[in-house]
Amino acid sequence: MKTFWEKIWLYFDYRFKISDLAQLTKKKKVPEHKYSFWYYFGGICLFLFIIQVITGILLLLYYTPSADSAFESIQYIMSQVKFGWLIRSVHSWSANLLIGAIFIHMFSTFFLRAYRPPRELTWVTGFFLLLIFLAFGFTGYLLPWNKLAFFATRVGTDIVGIVPIIGEKLKTFLLGGKVISNATLPRFFWIHVAVLPFITVLILGVHLLLVQTLGMSTPIGLSDREVKEIPFFPNFVLKDFLAWILILGLIGILCVFFPWEIGEKADPFASAPPGIKPEWYFTFMFTTLKIIPSKILFIEGEKLALFGFFIGGLFWLLIPFLDKKAQKEEKSKLFFIIGLLILIYIIVMTLVTYFFPKL
Amino acid sequence: MKRRRFIDFLLGGGIAGTIITFLYPVLKYIWPPKQSEVIVKSVVAGKINELAPNTYKIFKFGSSPGILINTKEGELKAFTAVCTHLSCTVTYDGDTETIFCPCHNGRFDLKGNVISGPPPRPLEAYNVEIVGEKILVSKRT
Numbered sequence: 294m295k296t297f298w299e300k301i302w303l304y305f306d307y308r309f310k311i312s313d314l315a316q317l318t319k320k321k322k323v324p325e326h327k328y329s330f331w332y333y334f335g336g337i338c339l340f341l342f343i344i345q346v347i348t349g350i351l352l353l354l355y356y357t358p359s360a361d362s363a364f365e366s367i368q369y370i371m372s373q374v375k376f377g378w379l380i381r382s383v384h385s386w387s388a389n390l391l392i393g394a395i396f397i398h399m400f401s402t403f404f405l406r407a408y409r410p411p412r413e414l415t416w417v418t419g420f421f422l423l424l425i426f427l428a429f430g431f432t433g434y435l436l437p438w439n440k441l442a443f444f445a446t447r448v449g450t451d452i453v454g455i456v457p458i459i460g461e462k463l464k465t466f467l468l469g470g471k472v473i474s475n476a477t478l479p480r481f482f483w484i485h486v487a488v489l490p491f492i493t494v495l496i497l498g499v500h501l502l503l504v505q506t507l508g509m510s511t512p513i514g515l516s517d518r519e520v521k522e523i524p525f526f527p528n529f530v531l532k533d534f535l536a537w538i539l540i541l542g543l544i545g546i547l548c549v550f551f552p553w554e555i556g557e558k559a560d561p562f563a564s565a566p567p568g569i570k571p572e573w574y575f576t577f578m579f580t581t582l583k584i585i586p587s588k589i590l591f592i593e594g595e596k597l598a599l600f601g602f603f604i605g606g607l608f609w610l611l612i613p614f615l616d617k618k619a620q621k622e623e624k625s626k627l628f629f630i631i632g633l634l635i636l637i638y639i640i641v642m643t644l645v646t647y648f649f650p651k652l
Numbered sequence: 653m654k655r656r657r658f659i660d661f662l663l664g665g666g667i668a669g670t671i672i673t674f675l676y677p678v679l680k681y682i683w684p685p686k687q688s689e690v691i692v693k694s695v696v697a698g699k700i701n702e703l704a705p706n707t708y709k710i711f712k713f714g715s716s717p718g719i720l721i722n723t724k725e726g727e728l729k730a731f732t733a734v735c736t737h738l739s740c741t742v743t744y745d746g747d748t749e750t751i752f753c754p755c756h757n758g759r760f761d762l763k764g765n766v767i768s769g770p771p772p773r774p775l776e777a778y779n780v781e782i783v784g785e786k787i788l789v790s791k792r793t
Contacts, residue, residue, distance in 0.1 A: 444740050448755055451738040469684040472715055476684060562710055562717045564733070564743035565754045582738070583756040587772045594770055595737065651757070 321525035324511045331401035332509060334394050336533040337540055341391035342497070344544070345429075348384035349486065356436070358482035360475040363438040364558040371555055382548035390544065392430055392574045395423050396639075403612070403632050406619045407510035413613035415507065418500040420610045425493055430572055432485040438478060439556030440563070445571045446481075447473055448579075455599055473561065513624050570646055577642035578602060584652060605635070694790030697730060700782055708744035711789070717741050718778060718789060723762060724749060730778040730789040731764050737771040751775065 295303070306312050323332075355374055357366040370377035399419060402408060408416035435446045450473070454464035467484075469476030511520055523529060557566075571579050578598075585594035608615070618625035645652060653661075692714035703709060703722035710717050710733055717733040721744050731751065733741045740755035750767060751760040758769035764777045781788045 444755060448738040448740060465684060466682075470687050474687075474715070476687070480684075562712050563741065564710055564719075565740040567743075567754045569740070569754050579756075582770065585770060587737075587766065587770050593772045595772070 318526040319524070321508075322522040323509055323525050323529045324520050325523045326511065326515055326520045328401075328405055328512055331397075331405065333533060333536045334398035334401060335504070337394045337536055338391060338398055339501075340537040340540060341387050341394060342493075344383065344387040345391060346490070348380050348387070351380050352384055353486065358436070358479050360438060360478045360559075363436060363478055364555070367437045367555055371552075378552050379548055382551075382553040383544055385553035386544050386547045386551075388430060388433060389572070389574075390540070392426055395426055396574070399423060400632070400636055404629070405510065405512045406616070406624065407512075408613040409510070409513075409616070409619040409622070410613070412503070412507055412510055415500060415503040416613045417610065418496050418503065421496050422493070422500060425489055425496065427574065429485065429489050429493075430574060432481045432489070434572055435478065435481045436485065437555060438559045440559050440566050441556055441569060443473065443559035443561065444565045444569050445575075446477070449571070449575075452582075452595075452599060455596055513619070513622055568650060570650075573643060573646075576646035577639045580642045580646045580652070609635075694788055696786045697780075697789040698787045699785050700787060702787075703728075706746045706749070710741065713778075713789065719744065719751065720780070720787065720789065721751070721762065728780045728782075728787060729762055730780045731760075731775040732778070735771055736766075736773040736775065737769070742775070 302311075352370065355366055355370045355377065357363055367381070370381055372378075374380075402416065402419065431446075431449055435442045450464050450467055453467060454460045456463065465471060467477075467480065468474070469480045570576055581598050581602075582595055585598045587594050589597050612628070613619075616625050616628045619628070695711065695713055695718075697711040697713075697718065697720045698709060703720065705722055705726050706724045708719055708721045710719055712718070713732070719731050719733040719742060721729045721731075723729060731742075735742050735753040735755065735758055737753065737756055737758050740753050742751050742753045742758075742760070744750075745752040745759075748759075749762060751762070751764070752758070753760075753769070753771065756770050758771040759767045760771070760775050761767050764775035766772075766774055777792065778789045779792055781790070
């Protein structure tokens with residue numbers, strides 16, 4: 294005699310062929326070695342993205358995307374709605390942790406040369422996911438319509454405007470006009486909650502499909518004795534869950550002890566407040582723009598800096614195709630040094646922003 | 653042209669045409685509508701005696717901000733408040749008697765010229781006139 298739950302299982306298994314899938318996951322193996330720790334950051338990114346989606350949906354219930362009432366609606370969420378402060382803080386903190394986790398995931402992928410064939414497109418889709426999440430951060434930053442966000446957006450969109458040929462058009466499209474106005478906030482909101490999630494689902498889908506199809510890469514130079522295989526389910530999944538629970542705990546601590554601030558309402562006709570800076574993940578670019586001379590030879594400093602970032606980004610995107618040694622399963626010292634220098638540059642410039650603000 | 657290729661071309665063209673027909677209104681829709689912009693040549697930035705010496709105020713000059721400064725010597729000066737670097741709104745630093753942009757530490761003198769920092773160009777200076785009780789600021793022609 295079958296139990297109630299067995300009957301339920303059989304009903305769905307007959308229709309969805311779940312046991313076939315379960316059989317497949319039982320067969321799936323994941324390599325384990327001394328660098329396996331870094332593998333968990335991919336799963337952490339996914340977990341933080343899920344938190345973003347859930348808390349974002351909850352915030353939509355009370356948030357009003359208009360310049361007249363956005364700030365007040367955030368105040369309402371933080372002070373009147375039960376646990377509103379928690380939901381918003383979780384959204385903001387996990388957004389920042391997500392970008393941090395993406396950076397760690399990307400650099401660990403880089404240093405372990407996981408981008409080598411056949412995983413070039415996993416790297417490429419990952420690179421675009423980084424850009425998308427930076428765009429999420431940039432558009433989401435304006436939504437509370439506070440002073441810091443207002444000027445960060447003004448600077449950010451002005452940077453877009455510098456891009457040759459399409460810059461001005463793109464800036465007008467983003468701002469909904471020539472300058473930041475009442476038309477800007479609904480546009481940023483639309484990009485943040487509709488356009489970017491749509492693109493994310495598409496690219497993340499391809500990224501995850503590639504990870505599942507190709508499996509996880511094993512670093513170059515590890516002998517067979519140094520690499521063992523563990524079952525994906527339940528061993529790897531349980532370890533992933535453990536990492537997720539630790540991250541959830543960290544978010545909880547951050548939200549309780551450092552709830553996300555509201556700031557002051559934006560005033561388009563007020564001076565920029567002193568000490569203004571963007572979110573931490575843009576500060577290395579921000580400080581570069583700050584310290585670069587206004588003219589280098591005959592070129593404007595800011596244009597040269599942006600050109601440098603563009604070339605750097607393009608190089609980073611094309612790494613799997615440029616690193617010929619990795620394609621032959623060999624470690625390239627040159628690419629290691631380049632990656633290390635980029636990492637040091639980002640860290641040093643970020644630290645300079647916070648420790649030498651008057652530079 | 654073979655009949656099969658002609659049919660392929662016709663079908664392909666039909667699909668491309670359908671996509672374009674769908675995309676054109678969508679692209680037009682998401683492009684921001686033109687907003688009527690009032691071209692402002694002069695505004696009342698404040699009243700005399702409103703600003704103590706070595707202080708400033710930000711005023712609305714059309715759709716962008718302007719800065720009105722009453723210098724230590726009591727001379728009124730006005731400029732666009734939009735920094736020439738990356739469009740932040742500048743402020744007046746009374747201690748150094750300079751105009752300062754907090755976003756990237758750009759600094760201008762009281763003629764609008766760049767003293768330090770990344771701004772590539774001077775600030776646009778406006779004419780200041782006193783008409784009765786009012787301080788009238790206008791673009792230089």
